Amino acid sequence: MALVAGPGIGGSRSSAGTLPAELTLVIDKHVKYIQGLDSRKDELDYWLTEHLRLNGVYWGLTALHLLGHPDALPRDKTLEFVLACQNQDGGFGAAPGHDSHMLYTGSAVQILATIDALTDLEVSQTGGKERIARYIAGLQDPTTGTFAGDEWGETDTRFLYIAFNALSILDMMHLVNVESAVSYIQACANFDGGFGRAPSAETHAGQIFTCLGALSIVRRLDLVDAERLGAWLSDRQLSNGGLNGRPEKLVDVCYSWWVLSSLAMLGKLHWIDAAKLITFILSCQDSEHGGISDMPGDMVDVFHTVFGVAGLSLLGYPGLVEVDPVYCMPKKITQALPYHQA
Amino acid sequence: MSKAQPSAVPSRPKNKSAKKREPFYAVSPRWSDVSPIPLIEGPPGQKDPGPALATIAYSPRYSEAMSYLRAVMAVNEFSRRTLELTEDIIGMNPAHYTVWLYRVKILKALWESEGTRTEDGVMAELDWLEEISERNLKNYQIWHHRQLLVSLLPKLPTTEPEFVAHILSFDSKNYHVWTYRQWLCRRFPDPLLTTEMELQAVDALISEDVRNNSAWNHRYFVCFGADELKAIEAEGGNRKEILAKGGLVVDEDLVEREINYAKDHIAWAPQNPSAWNYLKGVLQRAAISVADMQVFCEGFVGGRHADLMSDSVRSSHALDWLADIYRLTGHFDSSKRCLHALANKWDPVRRKYWDFRAKQVDEEAREDQ
Structure with a gap:
């Protein structure tokens, strides 16, 4: 899956007379765009983004599932690639030969669940799910409860969220200290009601998503002041309909996901103007070649494509598969997880 | 190297x-x-x-x-x-x-x-890192690398605050740099937090761009947050619990200085959310009711009896606060007037949120009767 930007430009339209109000999601073109990403290995950027490859597969695959084309990528090749990224320690690197990291291990688990390959894992390798889960659990800091990204100890609430996300998919939450992780998240709550990547770090919509996501997974959203946080989150919508991630920053399609999913978890999705946001996201798609960009006029990429599509799914845009705001995966798949049956 | x-x-x-x-x-x-x-x-x-x-x-x-x-x-x-x-x-x-x-x-x-010697090795590597950092502002490995290196030093390198300021001059809201800066303050509280060094540095950034939310967040960290973190680490629990327990000494002079600081900057840019959020944070920390800010807030809407749909309103945040203040003091009609103005004129994109707030006021008014 190439992380190469472009060639399309968000906001380009094929028929000159189309009015913004009539913009619709060009599902087939987005599917073709994502399928085409893998044939771009002759571009230097393909190789310069190798350190993101496994994330890229997750983004592309998830977008395809939400667009209702789950079989648009060959399952066997996807599985083969994911397994080739796994290292001796049980974790996954961004690409074969890269060191294990939480970011890629999380993507690997999400991909495996999405293509229904968790059982293949048990058959194809020793240790199966538990080997991955032990790698993740080993990254929890026993004193603070948070998680590091790798053996080098960088901590971030992103890693904590990914740990909970992956471990709940693997049904291995018992391997970690949930209570201390939850206290750590609470320590990240700021004076403005939001959350940052570490205690005292500035409130950021992306980090709010990770903290709320982690709390949702362990059913502890009761710890959050939903009204205050919902007010901060809904204040992210600007008059052009788009959302930003922090006060006084630019709007960006990816916040259609981080802000919106957070509002959905709090049950406050209706506090923003959905119609205006839909128009904003659609104004960022290249309706000729497919793909969505961060804002109108910029180059499209797979990252903004998946989060734009996921945002539209949350807003109930017709023709899309329902997304789970906690996992950014098709809801049908997450609802069937053994962890959520308990 | x-x-x-x-x-x-x-x-x-x-x-x-x-x-x-x-x-x-x-x-x-x-x-x-x-x-x-x-x-x-x-x-x-x-x-x-x-x-x-x-x-x-x-x-x-x-x-x-x-x-x-x-x-x-x-x-x-x-x-x-x-x-x-x-x-x-x-x-x-x-x-x-x-x-x-x-x-x-x-x-x-x-x-x-x-x-x-480790110190010599670190300094040489930091030297090498400088140019790469300037060229790759969004890269996060660079900051992790830097933190790893500086953590090996016994004392704050005198050049470090200058370097951080230099990088922020390219992108004053860079999340990696601010995270690193907080780490630096916690690693070397002396001299960064025991002197006026950080406070002056953050004041300079706010003066340059009063809407820099990252700088406001850092100001809270310098004035209150670093102590809160220490208490959290010492006692366990979280900020809310520690504040509720009264486990933190509130320096009244400091609180007054910061309230005035926020007010001055709100007066300068009444529609800046960062300063309002900061003021709320300081009030909470000191357990001061928002109701104490009534006169201050009314100053931005043209007074208690002003037409809230007219241009006498200079700040939607002031209306938001007043809606709360009037509700808390039992002036439910005034509160609803503020929310109505927000939903219909000043912030219609969030109409549903303001409607929700108005419903809350209705419920409270009913209970009050």
């Missing part, structure tokens, strides 16, 4: 462009003993390098360097030439996290084998 290398060493690749076609390592006598390992993208054990061959035709410099990296990492070679190799690759692609991790291992091994 690499800048101090002996001159006998053959020159490092001059052209950093990853698009260059001429091989560098394959023709260098210093690397003749290494067999490069091409990328195999596929299942383990696959013999065919597959797409890697196609790549070589398009980006030989980068893929060549990567193939030598794979070879030296496979045998854990920690040497001068491998340090230069990491520099070469980082120059072309600083987001490649594995290279950074490998570089740290090499540095530590070299300091030991060459008898370099």
Whole structure:
């Protein structure tokens, strides 16, 4: 899956007379765009983004599932690639030969669940799910409860969220200290009601998503002041309909996901103007070649494509598969997880 | 480090462009003993390098360097030439996290084998890092690398605050830099927090851009947050619990100074959410009711009886606060007037939120009767 930007430009339209109000999601073109990403290995950027490859597969695959084309990528090749990224320690690197990291291990688990390959894992390798889960659990800091990204100890609430996300998919939450992780998240709550990547770090919509996501997974959203946080989150919508991630920053399609999913978890999705946001996201798609960009006029990429599509799914845009705001995966798949049956 | 290398060493690749076609390592006598390992993208054990061959035709410099990296990492070679190799690759692609991790291992091994004092080694590496940091503001490996290095030092390098300020001059809201800056304050509270150093630095940034939310967040950290964190770490629990327990001493002079600071900056830019959020945070920390801010807030809407749909309103945040203040003091009609003005004139994009607030006021009014 190439992380190469472009060639399309968000906001380009094929028929000159189309009015913004009539913009619709060009599902087939987005599917073709994502399928085409893998044939771009002759571009230097393909190789310069190798350190993101496994994330890229997750983004592309998830977008395809939400667009209702789950079989648009060959399952066997996807599985083969994911397994080739796994290292001796049980974790996954961004690409074969890269060191294990939480970011890629999380993507690997999400991909495996999405293509229904968790059982293949048990058959194809020793240790199966538990080997991955032990790698993740080993990254929890026993004193603070948070998680590091790798053996080098960088901590971030992103890693904590990914740990909970992956471990709940693997049904291995018992391997970690949930209570201390939850206290750590609470320590990240700021004076403005939001959350940052570490205690005292500035409130950021992306980090709010990770903290709320982690709390949702362990059913502890009761710890959050939903009204205050919902007010901060809904204040992210600007008059052009788009959302930003922090006060006084630019709007960006990816916040259609981080802000919106957070509002959905709090049950406050209706506090923003959905119609205006839909128009904003659609104004960022290249309706000729497919793909969505961060804002109108910029180059499209797979990252903004998946989060734009996921945002539209949350807003109930017709023709899309329902997304789970906690996992950014098709809801049908997450609802069937053994962890959520308990 | 690499800048101090002996001159006998053959020159490092001059052209950093990853698009260059001429091989560098394959023709260098210093690397003749290494067999490069091409990328195999596929299942383990696959013999065919597959797409890697196609790549070589398009980006030989980068893929060549990567193939030598794979070879030296496979045998854990920690040497001068491998340090230069990491520099070469980082120059072309600083987001490649594995290279950074490998570089740290090499540095530590070299300091030991060459008898370099850790402090000297760190300072030389920081020197090298400076230029790369300027060119890659969004990269986060660079800041992690920096933190790892500085954590090895017993004292704050005098140049460090200057360097952070310099980088923020390119992007004053850079999340990595602010995170690093907080780490720096906690690692070296003396002198950063025991003197006025950080406070003055953050004041300068707010003066430059009063809407810099990152700077406001840092101000809270400098004035209150660092102490809160210490208490959280000492007692366990979280901020809310510790504040509720009254476990933190509230310095009244400090609170008054910060309330006035926020008010002054709100007066300067009444529609700036950062200063309002900060004021709310300080009030909460000091357990002061927002109702104490009634007169202050009314100043931004044209007074208690002003027409809230008219241009006498200079701040939607003031209306938001007044809606709360009037509700708390039992002036439900005034509260609803504020919310109505917000939903219909000043912030219609969030109409549903303001409607929700109005419903809450209705409920409270009913209970009050």
